[in-house]
Amino acid sequence: MDRGRTEGQSIGQITSGINQGNTLALKTIDFVRRQLPAWRDDSDRPDERSENKLNMQLCKFLDSYARNNFPMVRFDHEEYQAGHRSVDFSASPVKTTVIGVRQYTIYDPILVLECKRLPAPPPQDREREYVTGGIERKSGGFSDLNWDFMAQIWI
């Protein structure tokens, strides 16, 4: 009797108890923030100066640590955007999900993260550009970045 087709169905809506909208994206940002000191102090981590290599290290560290401690999300390095743009890494759900009117797949992250190295390599005014540029990109200065959430990490 139980070998028929199984399908999931959901009814209703949670209206209280979860205090924060967009909890998944915000918790992901919080998870990343909490792992930064552990990544910085990881004795197995090779010493690197290149921003790209540091990004890759951090992404691998987060993905590895998330397996046990943040298992609903995985991290990928170099998420390509529209045109020639890419973000440093991204957080994605572990399976296909429909959010709003849009279907997110494992290839389609729910949060993108950009990393910037400090102190910035010359010219020194890049640090100002990190802030203003990042905000402009998110607030519509570059309309190809179509994300509800975007985080910038200074490493």
Place this chain on the structure above:
Amino acid sequence: MAFRDKKFIAYQNQIIGIHAPQSQISELRELYDNIRLNHDTYRFFCTMHSVRSLVSMATSILKQDIDLLPYPEDIRKLSFSFWEEALREDILKYMTKYIRLGQDSELLTKAANLEDLRDYSRMFLRMLGSIYDNLQASDPVFLNGLTCQPFYFGERPNFSWLEEQTEDALQKLIYDDEKYECLRTIRVLRFYSENFLLLIKPDRLRYWIRSTAIRDADETLIDLRRQGY
């Protein structure tokens, strides 16, 4: 599996031996210890990849399956995360028998009991609780042929009304016999209201093992994101 370092040994073609000269006996012992220590993981690999096990034979494997087993220099790389371990254990304990025995397997003959539901809830909470940290489980409710596992966010609601509800409506929701004549569709129902979530499914063990909790957590996450959380 056995280790032997003295005298000659002969065996038939269905037994595989790994030999080393006396000078490498410590490495052979280490290999044996590591395989024994990770026996479940190696059984899992064989079950997943073998072209014989669960295909033409129930449990028998080929030498080729042994040759393909991973053996990293750092054996810790074979370690699984907690949810991967749960998948491994469910596959070895339940799914292989489910494939071989079908309706007669434990997954379909046995109803999930309180302890099974506790294991299920713990896994569900560990997965989804990593994001929604005030998520908690309440005691399951056993209905006639159905089981309802309540979860709630924050303050515990009163679930006493659950046992007073007529079961017919739920039976109809879970078992859809009207849509197609020849196909019975079994629904896994997730019901959300106020600050609680009810998971309602048939009472068979198949629906309440830990690997199912992982899938249900994934699907609940999708629902909660859709609801703006």
